[in-house]
Amino acid sequence: MLIKELSQEVKKDLKDYFQDRDYMVIAVPKKEPIRVYVVKATNTVETARRIHNLSPSATVAMGRAIVGALLLTSLLKHATNQKLLLKIEGDGPIGVIVVEADAKGRVRGFVGNPQVDTYLKEEGGKRKFDVSKVVGKNGTLTVVKELGTGKPYTSVVPLVSGEIGQDIAYYLYQSEQIPSAVAVGVKLNEDGSVRHAGGYLVQTLGGTSEKVKELLEKRVLELPSVTEMMEKGMRPEDIATEILKDMEPQLVGLKEIEYYCPCNEETAKASLFLMETGELEELFEENELAEVTCNFCGRVYRFDKSVLEEKREKEKREEN
Numbered sequence: 001m002l003i004k005e006l007s008q009e010v011k012k013d014l015k016d017y018f019q020d021r022d023y024m025v026i027a028v029p030k031k032e033p034i035r036v037y038v039v040k041a042t043n044t045v046e047t048a049r050r051i052h053n054l055s056p057s058a059t060v061a062m063g064r065a066i067v068g069a070l071l072l073t074s075l076l077k078h079a080t081n082q083k084l085l086l087k088i089e090g091d092g093p094i095g096v097i098v099v100e101a102d103a104k105g106r107v108r109g110f111v112g113n114p115q116v117d118t119y120l121k122e123e124g125g126k127r128k129f130d131v132s133k134v135v136g137k138n139g140t141l142t143v144v145k146e147l148g149t150g151k152p153y154t155s156v157v158p159l160v161s162g163e164i165g166q167d168i169a170y171y172l173y174q175s176e177q178i179p180s181a182v183a184v185g186v187k188l189n190e191d192g193s194v195r196h197a198g199g200y201l202v203q204t205l206g207g208t209s210e211k212v213k214e215l216l217e218k219r220v221l222e223l224p225s226v227t228e229m230m231e232k233g234m235r236p237e238d239i240a241t242e243i244l245k246d247m248e249p250q251l252v253g254l255k256e257i258e259y260y261c262p263c264n265e266e267t268a269k270a271s272l273f274l275m276e277t278g279e280l281e282e283l284f285e286e287n288e289l290a291e292v293t294c295n296f297c298g299r300v301y302r303f304d305k306s307v308l309e310e311k312r313e314k315e316k317r318e319e320n
């Protein structure tokens with residue numbers, strides 16, 4: 001694990017290296033058992049918008065879920081094959097939001113209704129996207145962790161706000177017993193493309209002094225929104241430093257973030273094999289090719305009738 005003082009030099013190195021790329025930093029104060037995760041995911045959310053042709057409201061809601069899932073990878077062991085799935089199912093018009101993120105910083109997802117209408121609300125004299133209206137206030141948030149033990153761990157909590165950030169904080173407290181502050185934000189350009197997407201997670205682990213807990217709570221409340229900080233040019237390491245100011249923040253982790261879908265012909269074929277043989281036969285009676293579209297990246301895989309023979313042979317092998 002790299003441990004570096006978050007000095008001006010380190011910040012310059014990070015800026016030179018990552019420039020416009022997406023990444024996450026993990027910072028800790030020198031003394032207290034606190035962890036701060038800050039992620040910049042602007043390009044990643046823009047990629048999601050393009051792949052799924054998301055409307056502005058869908059971009060903001062799915063973008064928040066992408067940032068939230070990336071922050072939740074704090075529950076995974078760094079640089080392993082562990083991954084998690086975040087599923088938000090509210091009663092709003094966007095339907096389900098599914099995001100998968102892994103310990104290596106790769107993320108992908110989809111939403112039920114990518115073309116959901118725009119809902120705005122007035123807040124502090126500004127017009128903002130009303131995410132809770134799009135997601136719905138009633139429903140569930142599910143996290144499925146795959147930790148490489150062969151058995152996935154699933155926990156479900158009710159939605160508490162539909163704004164996603166608070167819902168993730170509630171999940172962390174309720175299911176993982178980790179008191180956390182979570183902020184996720186997405187800001188769009190006039191043309192609907194993503195201007196900023198990012199967020200932070202502050203975890204106070206057992207042994208954090210009450211004084212510091214109170215200080216952090218106050219500090220997080222007083223912080224401008226994530227996208228306001230990003231608009232000022234603040235990078236993840238700057239936001240982490242701001243949260244941990246006067247506590248000698250140190251950089252203990254760093255990873256690049258990208259939208260990545262590992263689907264391939266094999267995984268597409270496997271999903272086709274999940275169909276009943278009879279259904280597949282019917283499909284080929286009406287069509288020359290069977291098409292499988294990946295929910296996560298939109299890639300289309302086409303199979304001809306030989307796949308039917310392959311399925312029958314596979315079944316024969318399994319019977320024996």
Ligand SMILES: [Zn+2]
Nearest residue numbers: 261263294297
């Ligand atoms: Zn895919």
